[in-house]
Amino acid sequence: MVKPPVIIINLKKYDEVLGKKALVFSKIAKKLSDKYGIAIFVAPPFPLLGESAEIVSTLSQHVDPYETGAFTGSIVAKELKELGVAGSLINHSERRMPHSDIAKCVELCRKYMLMSIVCVKDDAEAGELAKLKPDFIALEPPELIGGGISVSTARPEMIKHGVKSVKDVSLHTRVLCGAGIKNREDAGKAIELGADGILIASGIVKAADAEGAAEELVAGILEANKRQ
């Protein structure tokens, strides 16, 4: 199990990461992870999963609830393992799944020794899906994703309640939060509210200086961690 604090950079399908451009972010993550001794994962578009995994700890943005077989256009857990990928986001707000599929994905990740990061929209869903005992629950209110106000500023109580609801049912499950996180203060506040790390996209992908932006977040998290 990875040691918190953790940063996950979800590259989504932004123009800035198409083709081989995603690897720029993988290299930044690797550099900062080595420099500060903090776990930083990158979730690139599917075609770059294998190459990114050769550079830095890499996650899939999604995994399908199937084993191998005749599943056209799918990406499956065993395939992620063979590509050297560390795990997968499951049920991201932009890729929601039925509860039974989420359960199957968590089970498949466990079977293939992949990290499972189940995304949820609020604290109530966090408590419900923590019963599946994934490695991580990532709290991301959909209305704040990609916006200018961070979850740690707009919904601090939701993070606190989310952490508690997860720990009430699964002590080993770590909690991340994401949505609108942009700077050192947002990231630090997330840790102070009890999160084990952050999930971020536009604050790094869209930044004029992606490395500088990522380094600020690392600083915020490490400072807050020291104060704990």
Ligand code: G3P
């Ligand atoms: O998966 C990360 C995410 O949905 C948050 O996006 O752009 O608000 O950091 P963003």
